[in-house]
Amino acid sequence: MIRSVSHISAMSPYALAQLNAPEGKRLISLSQNESLHPPSPLAVEAGAKALKAGHLYPDPDWGELREALSGLHGIPAESILCGNGSMELIACLAQAFADEQNAVLAPAHAYPFFRTAAQMVQARFDVAPESDGRVSVDALLTAVRPDTRIVFVANPGNPTGTRIPRAKLVRLREGLPGDTLLVIDEAYGEFADYLGEPMFDLVGRGDTVVLRTFSKAYGLAGMRVGWGLFPPEIARELRKVMSPNNISAAGQAAATAALKDQAYMVATCRETAMLREGFRTRLQQAGYDVPKSSTNFVLIRMGSPDKAHRADEALRAEGVFLRPQGGAGLADCLRATIGAADDLDIAAGRLERRAKEEKT
Ligand SMILES: Cc1ncc(COP(=O)(O)O)c(C=O)c1O
Structure with missing residues (x-):
């Protein structure tokens, strides 16, 4: 009998939606x-056009997509990495920065894939209580242990839908040890962008990552395109564990065109x-x-x-x-x-x- 390694056989498969009508x-x-x-008609057209060159591998560095993201958000293109959905980036962050000797921390009602990512690398998964479906910065800071390597926070949160104001996230970052990576997952960020509280500037500290995705507001879930802004040292390590050629040419083209249709x-x-x-x-x-x-x-x-x-x-x-x-x-x-x-x-x-x- 062929067996998987013990921590994988102990894991439950990630609970996907059951959609049998x-x-x-x-x-x-x-x-x-x-x-x-x-998605935007511009994205549909660009994706279909890219398929015509589908016999070629995609751009492994997501050049046009990174340039477009850089221009739109006013962030450096070289600090952007794109993932096969933001799930790839979450899993790779856990792989590169946590292991069986340390821990990953998240709020109690956080996006369940944070736990899965921790389990995949045998890191302990700690949770901090939330108060009435809201992330508590104090509870997260109290739950930090000397071996906490990553803190994952989705903002706005899934499944709670609640949002942490910028000032509270800044307080969280300032209260965390310098060797604890804070990952702010903004998969639903576009729905709250009208509030004008961007978090990208925190990445400049060197200890914080901000993730986004095209799966939600841009309507490209089926194309699997996520992205994030990373400090250079974090990006360098992350790329070692990311799959090369991770996003299809059609996905990259569709996402780049979608950005042009704000x-x-x-x-x-x-x-x-x-x-x-x-x-x-x-x-x-x-x-x-x-x-x-x-x-x-x-x-x-x-x-x-x-x-x-x-x-x-x-x-x-x-x-x-x-x-x-x-x-x-x-x-x-x-x-x-x-x-x-x-x-x-x-x-x-x-x-x-x-x-x-x-x-x-
Ligand atoms: C908070 C959060 N992060 C990440 C993801 C994954 O998104 P993607 O489709 O980019 O992998 C989701 C998807 O539902 C989500 O809710």
């Missing part, structure tokens, strides 16, 4: 925080926020606790793990897929992505009906 039902997937719209991306974010608030209001009126969100999803507190489980099963039976949150330590919650208006309407209707049934 019952026979005869239309699949309504509000489960993966994808954009409610396809109006499209901003309009998507605005529409998402408008639909989100309408959905949230409906659910609140039905009696659900739905915390304020700064993202393209909302967290719905269902009252108990049992109620969440039963609601999830009932919705799935009708083809409506939300995402259970037991993996993030919130078994009493379901997360709903802000999808197309029609789909949200159906999901809200089903949840309203359930709320009434639960009362009777």
Whole structure:
């Protein structure tokens, strides 16, 4: 029998969305925080054009994409690395900077892939309590141990949807030891960019990384393009463990073109926020606790793990897929992505009906 190494066989596979609609039902997937719209027509055209040269390897240095990101955000192109989704960058950061002799720290209800990344390299995974779905800087600082190598924080957070103001993140960075890497994962950053609180300047300290992705606001989840801003020494080490030629030529071209259509991306974010608030209001009126969100999803507190489980099963039976949150330590919650208006309407209707049934 061929066995995997012990820490891999001890791991559970990463929980992917289950999207098998019952026979005869239309699949309504509000489960993966994808954009409610396809990518910008500019991105579609550029991606299709790049496919014509699909017999060639892609640019291993993501030259045009880095230049475009540099121009848009006013950051140095040479400090940008692009990943096969930001998941690749998260996994590689753990691989390069943590191991079985040290620890990775994150808030208690953080994006579950932070834990997976730590497990893959046998690092201890510590969590700091959150207060009411909000990251607590004090709790994170208290949870730091002498062997804490990386602190991962998503801002805004998934699945909580809540946002940490810049001043608090600066306080976190200043309170962490200089040899602890802070990774600020801004996968949903574009949805909060209107607040004007960029974090890229912290990277200049040499101990902080900021990650972003094209999977959410830019609607390119299927192209797998993430990126980040890295201090030079961190970038040098990270590249050693990243897969060469990691992003397809079509993905790079589509992402570069998407950046040129800021109006499209901003309009998507605005529409998402408008639909989100309408959905949230409906659910609140039905009696659900739905915390304020700064993202393209909302967290719905269902009252108990049992109620969440039963609601999830009932919705799935009708083809409506939300995402259970037991993996993030919130078994009493379901997360709903802000999808197309029609789909949200159906999901809200089903949840309203359930709320009434639960009362009777
Ligand atoms: C907080 C957070 N970080 C990273 C990712 C991964 O994104 P990508 O598609 O770029 O790998 C997600 C995806 O849902 C996310 O929610």
